[in-house]
Amino acid sequence: MGDIYDSTNYQPGRTIGGLLSRVKVEMLAALDQELAHDKRLAPLEMSAAQWIIVANLAAGPGEPKSAADLCKVISYDAGAMTRMLDRLEAKGLIRRTRSAEDRRLLKLELTEEGRAAYPRMREIAMTVANRFLRGFTKTEARQLEAFLNRMLENAHEGSTRASA
């Protein structure tokens, strides 16, 4: 069948898994740097992880999301999420409200201050992404996105365990 890697061509460290890890580390580090050095945002001490939350809350124009939604969407631990939201709330960027319909749920939304800071964060995130994609054509970038999406879809399909 169509396996990509076999014993003749699998070189740990040069394979997709390793590359993926390293690119991700580098992108997060770059984003952390930019967020920390930006005059406007430095006081907020935003981490890349926090940006991701804010981005997801800002994304949908309407519907405030719940914490559980967020965890699923970004593959993040629930306990860690609680603490992350604590930090963002302490900075005044987000607001938590118990949902009236389902009192287990927290409705999450950006505060006025959060919405105000968002455009600059978005700009920085875009710049970083563009830097990593320097030299890519738009077609290539779309292709890369598509590849990654396909890998994500493969992730949760019948995990044919390796014999065991």
Next chain:
Amino acid sequence: MGDIYDSTNYQPGRTIGGLLSRVKVEMLAALDQELAHDKRLAPLEMSAAQWIIVANLAAGPGEPKSAADLCKVISYDAGAMTRMLDRLEAKGLIRRTRSAEDRRLLKLELTEEGRAAYPRMREIAMTVANRFLRGFTKTEARQLEAFLNRMLENAHEGSTRASA
């Protein structure tokens, strides 16, 4: 100029950075799972991170690497590396020896036991990688590798800070 993302098409969460993060998380989780459930390897309690070290030591047929080399190659913290090597040494998979030529260096190599366990680890890692790449043609996989390599190269070039 050729920026990939601009304000009209940048949707946080659907972009390459976010995808990358999630794919990486899923791959590591899958690898951890397989390593933990494999009959042969379960007693070693290998984490994906530890596998990466072992893989890098096994890779070069000759030359034992130094800890500092490893840190560079996989973008890993030196302090964390010390502790990681402690664990691997405790399991009897690797050996540390002071270099005679430069007594600051540690020469790292797999023990007999490490070499013995390696093939099975490699097999598992390959299986996981192949699962994530299910449906990919070999050409597509090579393309994906190339994209990621280009992003890595971009990572360390003149970090045109976002105005600041």
Next chain:
DNA sequence: TGACAATGGTAGCCTAGGCAACTATATTAC
């Protein structure tokens, strides 16, 4: 040679994610 910088490795402290236990609320089955 002898001061000084650079490099490799280690240890301590801090932060943050993963997991398990727990509470509160909602849903399902009987």
Next chain:
DNA sequence: GTAATATAGTTGCCTAGGCTACCATTGTCA
């Protein structure tokens, strides 16, 4: 209606990476 189950969120514990200070060794250079 009540018991059993599932879900959302919080908390405590554990682990592990990042950062900084530190020691030993090596290289530089005057």
